[in-house]
Amino acid sequence: MFSENPINERNMSLRNYLDKIRPNFEKGGKLHALKSVYDGMETFLYVPRDTSKNGASIHDAIDSKRIMSIVVISLLPAMLFGMYNIGYQNALSAGHIGDATFWGMFVYGLLALLPNILVSYIVGLGIEFIWAQWKGEEIQEGYLVSGILIPLIVPVTIPLWTLALAIAFSVIFAKEIFGGTGMNIFNVALIARAFLFFAYPSKMTGDTIWVATGASSDWGMLFPTVTPWPRRWAKLHKVGTSMHRFQT
């Protein structure tokens, strides 16, 4: 277990390595364009050693990273249940709920939701990194929370390019142009959903239940079908009809 000793030999080499490559990321260094990435990595790995220059000399241990990561951890149970539920709804709509196993349903949901989460974080954090580098500021942690909220509130079979578009719109126009985390007047995750609602109203109205269908069954496990992306919308209208695991 890592301790809070000031000198922690186990990690000195990592700390020294980070200090050694720092000059490359400063102004004039070769990798100056990636300075935000370096700063983000450094503050991720080690708590900054800066001491207060004016005002109070002591500070609370709470900071933005801790708050955001606690929120993400708090959302994980809801996400895990949601994954199970995706699989459950799939089995239910296929009419074979009696045959479905817990782990089968859970892994199905996990694999259906995973691309959404990956796209959400990659696109959102990518935009945040680029914007922070452009502004010359530290990367803010606000997107860690939005990034896990967005996959939880959009249809699970949304085409990934649509999701990326909604995220890009929301991060840029609902957060960054206001000044970044803490300066936005609208909630970033809900603006993403609102964007989808106004752009694809017929698909987002909610008069159909969003059920992930499509499966290929190898090895006795359920896998959501890897289809060309635009066809993912088509799946929504075939609820309970074709192409599910138990169809032979």
Added chain:
Amino acid sequence: MANVIKLRRGLNINLAGKAKEESLPLDSSEAFLVSPDDFPGLTPKVVVREGEHVKAGSVLFVDKHCSEVGFASPVSGTVEAIVRGERRKILYLKIKADARQEYVDFGIKDVGALSGDEVKNHLLKSGLFGYINQLPYAVSTRPDTEPKAIFVSALRDMPLQGDFLFEVGDESRMKDFQTGLTALSKIAKVYLGIGSVQSGSVLSEMKDVEIYEFNGPCPAGNVGVQINHISPVNKGEVVWTVDPSSVIIFGRLFNTGQVDLRRLVAIAGSEMKRTGYVDALIGIPVETILKDNVKAERNVRIINGNPLTGRVVTGNAGLGAHTSEITAIPEGDDVNEFVGWIMPRFKTLSTSKSYFSWLMPGKEYVLDARIKGGKRHMIMSGEYDRVLPMDIYGEYLIKAIISGNIERQEELGIYEVSPEDFALAEFVDSSKLPLQKIVREGLDTLRKENA
């Protein structure tokens, strides 16, 4: 009887190294360093020259905008150097003390027989008037202001602060404190704020003052907080605030006729070898007070004051004019916490329930000077108001100061605050904003606008 006001908001920070109630020895010093920075809002003009001989109590520098207000020398000796910094800002005056001290004699006065103007003039003549601060703007005051009241807070509850009850436990100091209070009561009504632990002691028996008892956590001892509950300052009104140790110095002036700038200073902090109290003159070099008393294993931060509101000592510094304690905490610039933001961190203090401090209420903490996070915009709401027991919206006031909206600042109560009221808010802030600096700059800008 004493009025009791209960305060619910606030936070008591339990730091290791509280000052034990015993006296520590103090060497004598030849060099004394007097700094005009101790008096907020002051533009100083030095009236002595290098090489000139001064007596204890003679004026060293005056307020540039009001030359009546002079500031007295703590010792008699020769002015060795006037040290300036960038743009000719006066950093401090270095005085070489004589072996035998000479005092300017201002005459022993009977305070009971004096009028308010006579008291004021006597303080001006002796170079002590500038020790009185005022609200609004939280600056050193001028004699042309008419205060509606004078407030003295005898409760010192910031972490590691020197206990005033211990200071006034000495018989002669108590007499001087009473004289000082009586003198001030001739100018305007004096309100004395004491804490619930101090009620029933000699402080509740002080005469010529109206005593208010404050029952609550830090910052109940802040004079601004007390004023907000007793008699809030409106636009156009002025109140004076006096540090209780300065009241003792005023009393000494009337009782002995001499300017004797001694105060009882607590020596505290986790990095001090021995903690206690010293009876020291304002201006004595901090390194003389701390000789051999600071642990040297790690980088140490010496603070002229307490860790929340005090000024960091860098290089040469003398004991500040309003300093009631000298504290030493670890600097922390050598600490490498690996992914500290997700670790349980049992040894650090946090008010957030995402850490575990709330499960260990009585624990004493050794806190270092690290900020422990990056500076962000304000993200969480309500953080400041939880530790600010005043009837103002602290968070919106800070936002108004940052955005420079002066009408909004006035509506939200900028005339009632001083930077030290936000010291606790700065401690708990998750966005790590330099709140005291923001408020200080806001007050200075407003003062210039209104002048």
